Amino acid sequence: MGNAKLSRRQFLALSALALAGCSSQQQDAAPETPAEQPEEPEVQPDAAPDPEIPATAGALVLYFSRADENYNVGVIDEGNTAVMAKMIAQRIGADLFELVPVEPYPESYQECCDVALDEKNAGARPQLEALPDLTPYSTVFLGFPCWWGDIPMPVYTAIEALGWNGKTICPFNTHEGSGDAGMFSTLETVCQGATVADGLTIRGQDAQNDREGTQAEVDTWISGLER
């Protein structure tokens, strides 16, 4: 499983499989046992692509993001990663699903950092309000901020509760200096059975304050995935 760029054929083939019954669906908060997981569809990567189907059809944009006070941006109404997520969903006409922790993080940046560090050190898996049903989707755009050089713990909650076999993940993240911090590689390990495509990394303050530049980066990235 490499950090591979998808061929257009591969993308089309995977996307075509997702079209049947594709809609925005959600299931209740984290199932308690793996037995409660939705069945994964059988993936046939060699299915003939339909040239009429857009390359990114049948995708889900799944993200975690936090508003309130943050580094370099002050107090914001919409998180930096949320800005990216919405741009991506609009660009490809994808469904959008936000991962929302049951226990909200503190509004203060410093207090949030303290809580997040404690969670990371404890290997916490904060409970989520709800999880998406990935069954109809072959491609998942998965986005999150960098927290303490790692994927935020609530995102691990979702990753570990969902089935990734046969899925293609297009990862994206925001940060304030750490880049992707190896998080996209981590996805290859923790999302068993998924193919992780080339990701997009953007500074949080740019996503928040330079919408035009961010849109251009999103468009370029998606065009590359579709080729």
Ligand SMILES: Cc1cc2nc3c(=O)[nH]c(=O)nc-3n(C[C@H](O)[C@H](O)[C@H](O)COP(=O)(O)O)c2cc1C
């Ligand atoms: C708890 C916490 C930890 C963070 N740790 C890092 C870090 O290790 N490296 C980094 O570059 N930025 C770090 N940041 C900055 C965020 O990655 C950045 O502000 C990001 O754009 C926030 O995205 P969001 O608004 O979607 O939540 C951290 C921010 C918070 C709140």
